[in-house]
Amino acid sequence: MYYTLTAITENTPGVLYRIASVFLQGQINIERLEVSAIDETRTRSRFRIEFFDTEQHAHLLARRMERLVEVEHVELTQEKDGGETPQNTDST
Template identity: 45%
Template sequence: MKYILNIKSENAPGTLYRIAGLLLRKKINIESLHVKEIDRKHHISHFTIEIFLAPHLMAKLIKQIDRVVEVTHAEYHRAP
């Protein structure tokens, strides 16, 4: 199943690396990736990541991403 992850985080070095590491741990390939600061005042970045993953693993993965200290919000939905 193809999913789109929407993640908000502190705009800090290493956050993308930490999230990518969680994907790597499960050998998940990144199909597409977009990162941009969306809130300059609070230094918040927004990630859009497309991945393929079995549905039963998606809910577990998003919690592990959400657990990252720098991440302020993480959600996913099925890609159209």
């Protein structure tokens, strides 16, 4: 199933790396990733990450993400249309 995970985090060095590590540990490929600072003081970031996974794994991933100290809030939504079918990955 196709999921979108939105996370509100601290805007500090290494947060992207830690979040990516959670995906790596679960061997989950990221289909789309957006990160931006979200407030005037640039102290917080919003991550929007899209990926394919089973329901059980996606929820486990979200909970493991919430465990990160820098992560303040996580929301997981399942896309209604199921997203695009995964294509053969191209390293470019």
